[in-house]
Amino acid sequence: MIETKNINFYYGDFHALKDISMEMQAHTVTALIGPSGCGKSTFLRLFNRMNDLIDGTRLTGECLIEGENIYHKSVQVDELRKKVGMVFQKPNPFPKSIFENVAYGLRVNHIGDKSYITQRVEESLRDAALWDEVKDKLKKSAFELSGGQQQRLCIARALAISPSILLMDEPASALDPISTSKIEELIHSLKKDYTIVIVTHNMQQAARVSDKTGFFMLGELIEYNDTKKMFLNPEKEQTQNYITGRFG
Numbered sequence: 001m002i003e004t005k006n007i008n009f010y011y012g013d014f015h016a017l018k019d020i021s022m023e024m025q026a027h028t029v030t031a032l033i034g035p036s037g038c039g040k041s042t043f044l045r046l047f048n049r050m051n052d053l054i055d056g057t058r059l060t061g062e063c064l065i066e067g068e069n070i071y072h073k074s075v076q077v078d079e080l081r082k083k084v085g086m087v088f089q090k091p092n093p094f095p096k097s098i099f100e101n102v103a104y105g106l107r108v109n110h111i112g113d114k115s116y117i118t119q120r121v122e123e124s125l126r127d128a129a130l131w132d133e134v135k136d137k138l139k140k141s142a143f144e145l146s147g148g149q150q151q152r153l154c155i156a157r158a159l160a161i162s163p164s165i166l167l168m169d170e171p172a173s174a175l176d177p178i179s180t181s182k183i184e185e186l187i188h189s190l191k192k193d194y195t196i197v198i199v200t201h202n203m204q205q206a207a208r209v210s211d212k213t214g215f216f217m218l219g220e221l222i223e224y225n226d227t228k229k230m231f232l233n234p235e236k237e238q239t240q241n242y243i244t245g246r247f248g
């Protein structure tokens, strides 16, 4: 589903990603872990070309989604972003109603069919495990929701346009334990329909939600392995030190 081949990424002179080659299968959850500043978010942002928005950056190597190089000149970034949805660390609902937050992506994609929009909003909210909590107040402002609900709303917003890949950058780090476990359950249930890549600082979370884990350090992919293997019996000493908290 996703494949990077010898990716190098630079912010000006700073070499942020060093020769990263990695494959992610469809319908799996891949966790990206590693110390702050190691390049996890930079790597994640490659897949929907969010790094394009930053001046002075440079990329070499290839990034393929479903076999297509997404940095090829012929690729339309809008189309790519329909296929690759993203959820950020801090819930960022729009200053609109709950309903309109979820409908937003459909409207900007010129979908006008009212009954389809209504149906898709409900489906997305159900998929994001939020429907029961909001079904009676769809016209209320999204800001009236709790942080955990806002984050699930942002997930529903991402799902509404039916992406095949969902990128999540520390989606639960600003949430309380109950909301966090809801998001984790949600990730688990979304896996059947989506390919998910999640950045997390929480080792237990990575171990709970992911099939595969990539450990980054200083822009290098140190180890990429089955999550079980990674946390029980990693191949690299650096990984062992990091996951046991002996990293220094």
Ligand SMILES: Nc1ncnc2c1ncn2[C@@H]1O[C@H](COP(=O)(O)OP(=O)(O)OP(=O)(O)O)[C@@H](O)[C@H]1O
Residues within 6 Å of the ligand: 011, 014, 016, 034, 035, 036, 037, 038, 039, 040, 041, 042, 043, 054
């Ligand atoms: N817009 C930018 N301009 C210049 N350098 C940047 C920019 N964004 C990130 N960097 C640098 O690239 C490196 C990787 O940053 P990145 O945000 O990918 O790390 P991260 O692993 O996501 O860290 P964290 O866990 O703190 O979120 C860091 O050294 C950072 O300072």
Ligand SMILES: [Mg+2]
Residues within 6 Å of the ligand: 040, 041, 042, 169, 199
């Ligand atoms: Mg980050």
